[in-house]
Amino acid sequence: MRKLPLLLVPLLFNLLFAIASNAQDKIELFGGYSYLRPAVSLSQTIVCPVGILPPCPVITTTTHPNLNGWELSGTFYAGRWIGLTADFSGHYGSTQGVSTHLQTYLFGPQVRVPGKVSPFAHVLFGGAHEFLGAAPGLVNSGTTSAFAAAAGAGIDIKVAPFLSFRPIQMDYLLTRFGSSTQSQPRVTAGVLLRF
Numbered sequence: 016m017r018k019l020p021l022l023l024v025p026l027l028f029n030l031l032f033a034i035a036s037n038a039q040d041k042i043e044l045f046g047g048y049s050y051l052r053p054a055v056s057l058s059q060t061i062v063c064p065v066g067i068l069p070p071c072p073v074i075t076t077t078t079h080p081n082l083n084g085w086e087l088s089g090t091f092y093a094g095r096w097i098g099l100t101a102d103f104s105g106h107y108g109s110t111q112g113v114s115t116h117l118q119t120y121l122f123g124p125q126v127r128v129p130g131k132v133s134p135f136a137h138v139l140f141g142g143a144h145e146f147l148g149a150a151p152g153l154v155n156s157g158t159t160s161a162f163a164a165a166a167g168a169g170i171d172i173k174v175a176p177f178l179s180f181r182p183i184q185m186d187y188l189l190t191r192f193g194s195s196t197q198s199q200p201r202v203t204a205g206v207l208l209r210f
Contacts, residue, residue, distance in 0.1 A: 041092050047181060047205015049086040051106040051188065052079050053117055054197040055147070079199075080115055082106035086184075086203045090125050100125040102139055102165070104201070114148030119163050119188070127171075133179070136168040143190045161192045171207050179207040 058075045084106035092098035102121040109115055121139035128134050143163035169184030184203040189196060 042210040043090045044208045045088045047086055047203055049084050049104050049203040051082045051201045053199045054079055055110050055115055078110045080108050080110035082108040095129055096126055098125045100137055113150045116146040118144045121165055131173045133171040139165045145192055159192055161190050164189045177209050181205050181207050
């Protein structure tokens with residue numbers, strides 16, 4: 016009775032090794048620094064002139080702050096070239112003294128050319144969440160959610176069998192806050208783990 020389980024140990028080890036070697040480079044996890052320059056619209060009420068009753072006029076200005084943050088993504092490759100990506104990012108900063116946060120949740124296909132130097136491209140769709148801090152006279156402070164999409168490409172350089180460095184990934188990020196469309200560049204760099 017005890018010999019049967021001992022005979023199964025090498026068999027199970029070989030089975031697990033075969034599964035692991037067959038699944039090599041099927042899953043990629045990326046994490047890194049991200050820079051975003053979004054279009055942020057600030058709607059502020061102006062002080063009503065003497066003799067004019069409220070509501071006072073609202074002035075809307077659009078600024079392009081420099082936001083720093085992070086990006087995390089995971090890609091599962093069903094084949095050698097094509098995979099499905101889930102991408103999450105958060106960018107933080109301020110514009111005209113107003114605290115600004117922009118987060119994205121994107122999903123879509125990614126295509127890569129496997130190798131020591133591995134270029135890739137993706138098209139992602141999902142949502143974005145924007146937070147504007149409170150400021151005197153600011154009408155549109157608070158949080159809003161909107162549609163988002165990204166199209167971009169990058170390059171990974173393999174430094175170990177399971178580890179790659181991503182020196183650059185550039186995306187064209189499109190959001191639709193309010194009734195207008197915003198387009199902005201997103202640049203990312205970081206580390207990629209392969210399983």
